[in-house]
Amino acid sequence: MVFTYDGSFDGLLSVIFESYRSKSVEEIAEEFTYQPGLFGKPIFVTSNPEYSQRVKKKLTQQCGPKIVTMLYHIFLSEQPQVEMLIYRFVRLAVGSSENILENFREPIILQIHRIQKQIHREVHRMHAFVRFQQTQDGLYAALINPDFNVLPLLPPHFTQRYPTFRWLIYDTKRSYGLYYEPRESRFITLDSALPEQLSSQALTEAEKDYQQLWQTYFQHVNIPERRNDKLHLQHVPRRYWKYLVEKQEDYI
Amino acid sequence: MSQPVTEKLAILADAAKYDVSCASSGSNRKNTKDGLGNSRGMGICHTYTQDGRCVSLLKILLTNYCIFDCAYCVSRRSNDIKRAAFTVQEVVDLTINFYKRNYIEGLFLSSGIFKNADYTMERLVRIAKKLRTEHKFNGYIHLKAIPGASDELIHEAGLYADRLSVNLEIPSEESLKKVAPEKDYASAYQPMNFLAESITGYKEEKKTLRSAPTFTPGGQSTQLVVGATPEKDYHILHLADSLYQQQQLRRVYYSGYVPISNDQRLPVLQSPPLVRENRLYQADWLLRSYGFDVHELVDEQNLDLDQEVDPKLGYALRHPEQFPININTAPYELVLRIPGVGVKSAQKIVQARRFGKLRAEHLRKIGIVWKRARYFLITADPDFRWLGFHPEHLKQRILNERSRKHSSQLTLFG
Numbered sequence: 021m022v023f024t025y026d027g028s029f030d031g032l033l034s035v036i037f038e039s040y041r042s043k044s045v046e047e048i049a050e051e052f053t054y055q056p057g058l059f060g061k062p063i064f065v066t067s068n069p070e071y072s073q074r075v076k077k078k079l080t081q082q083c084g085p086k087i088v089t090m091l092y093h094i095f096l097s098e099q100p101q102v103e104m105l106i107y108r109f110v111r112l113a114v115g116s117s118e119n120i121l122e123n124f125r126e127p128i129i130l131q132i133h134r135i136q137k138q139i140h141r142e143v144h145r146m147h148a149f150v151r152f153q154q155t156q157d158g159l160y161a162a163l164i165n166p167d168f169n170v171l172p173l174l175p176p177h178f179t180q181r182y183p184t185f186r187w188l189i190y191d192t193k194r195s196y197g198l199y200y201e202p203r204e205s206r207f208i209t210l211d212s213a214l215p216e217q218l219s220s221q222a223l224t225e226a227e228k229d230y231q232q233l234w235q236t237y238f239q240h241v242n243i244p245e246r247r248n249d250k251l252h253l254q255h256v257p258r259r260y261w262k263y264l265v266e267k268q269e270d271y272i
Numbered sequence: 273m274s275q276p277v278t279e280k281l282a283i284l285a286d287a288a289k290y291d292v293s294c295a296s297s298g299s300n301r302k303n304t305k306d307g308l309g310n311s312r313g314m315g316i317c318h319t320y321t322q323d324g325r326c327v328s329l330l331k332i333l334l335t336n337y338c339i340f341d342c343a344y345c346v347s348r349r350s351n352d353i354k355r356a357a358f359t360v361q362e363v364v365d366l367t368i369n370f371y372k373r374n375y376i377e378g379l380f381l382s383s384g385i386f387k388n389a390d391y392t393m394e395r396l397v398r399i400a401k402k403l404r405t406e407h408k409f410n411g412y413i414h415l416k417a418i419p420g421a422s423d424e425l426i427h428e429a430g431l432y433a434d435r436l437s438v439n440l441e442i443p444s445e446e447s448l449k450k451v452a453p454e455k456d457y458a459s460a461y462q463p464m465n466f467l468a469e470s471i472t473g474y475k476e477e478k479k480t481l482r483s484a485p486t487f488t489p490g491g492q493s494t495q496l497v498v499g500a501t502p503e504k505d506y507h508i509l510h511l512a513d514s515l516y517q518q519q520q521l522r523r524v525y526y527s528g529y530v531p532i533s534n535d536q537r538l539p540v541l542q543s544p545p546l547v548r549e550n551r552l553y554q555a556d557w558l559l560r561s562y563g564f565d566v567h568e569l570v571d572e573q574n575l576d577l578d579q580e581v582d583p584k585l586g587y588a589l590r591h592p593e594q595f596p597i598n599i600n601t602a603p604y605e606l607v608l609r610i611p612g613v614g615v616k617s618a619q620k621i622v623q624a625r626r627f628g629k630l631r632a633e634h635l636r637k638i639g640i641v642w643k644r645a646r647y648f649l650i651t652a653d654p655d656f657r658w659l660g661f662h663p664e665h666l667k668q669r670i671l672n673e674r675s676r677k678h679s680s681q682l683t684l685f686g
Contacts, residue, residue: 122620124637125624125628126627150374232278241331242322242323243290243321243323245530245544255317255324
């Protein structure tokens, strides 16, 4: 049996709820992108908050309060067949008498933990590597292109930290952004595609000064006698340089 | 007087960079609705220098003018270098504007001693106060506690800062006297002890009175310079251990001496002792997170750590009688002692074995360093490997395996 859903996390959990009525699940795919195969029509399952809530409740009973967030993170990883991974995990968890999450002998569990670790690392990198630039109209704007779709996980950190001014974090790879103005954040999509970099005409003079000061600082905090390129690259992989003010010269 | 800020920043970042601490962790300061920033348990490294060190804070000196003449210090009075001094407002502006752009977690402010200790400390406190009260800045602030400053000023600093540090720098008083004639241990320990007492006091108060002010929530730290004076690892680690026990320090940092000085009071080094520094950090980690006692790492027979192997492996090789450890039955504390098994892996092992016996294949997937660990553990597999290797033989095997793979550059935990 092939199931399709609306692409949302609740949609996926609704499919999993439904799947308990049918015998076998061969594939779960987002309806919009699904390419029908040779055999039969897929079954579309409408997202149903009541169903997804029941799956969440059961999972929490089995694996503790953090499990739903954890699976949501896995869901955002954009890994191929991530739906089936979550499906298999739920089957395993619901059928186990102990908290299956701690069974590190089981390959699916190891995979779940591994993906979650990758997501965490990417979120942490975004907390670190986002660089805001002040534009003429007073907006602090940052461009990112993270490895996974982690933008939905960024609001708590940045809204707590910067509650008093307008800012925007825009994912250039996935073409949507997180926009904040005092007290409220929301996800937005811009009408026209954003350029690879913000144009320097859009920036304030003060912005250019502070970028230069930051570059100066970055150069002078270095200790040449201790140079270690391998370690440097391990911590700041080249793919992130594009949007790091202090690495601009190296990037171009 | 009108030196541009860029030039000041270049000079005063240069002067501050030999202080290796850059942590922004261990504090927990929430933001207010109209404030700027916060600091949460886990620190954030916003970038890394070309030498691979974390850049978390804007780490600068307020000034590098200094009345002292410490041989190991680039800012010493007799050194012919460019001097600069920030104004209070300049430091505040840099901190706020770097922070708003998400370059940093906060400020690490130190200073050369100008006029006297109180005069210097008073200015550091004024900056922290201005950031906290006028700008409602709730990001991380690390201040130097200047030895010799009054208790009142140190106390006030503690009310604004997340972390305070007094650097001992030289790991014995005898050596300190030789290279830093104006300094002594007593004046460094005085503020450290005062802080230790105040931190404990405020913590107690906080337990019963929620509105009690937070005082240096990130605790205090210090730095020891390694390789500038003749102390052995034995002395350095015992000193660190006593600082953890007596002064309840959160961190001791080890800074391999960078030969910046042509001062005749110091040895001539070709390059900083990076391997030794790395081994000290590993040993320090074993003291803080692995339940090792300092006597187990260095003793009268082993005054220095073995530079060829990490101290955990070194311990195992010196104590063959305590291995192999049975991964399926040994308590957590012993699993943690197996070379190649870290804290996370040890936790996973203890959790996973409830579900069934663990074999080699499981351990590899859990993520232990199998190549090293395998000599020191027993799994549920029938085991023919344990043929009574001599420790010296084992060390050579492990070193050979490693040299095939690794270059000479270091990571902190190889």
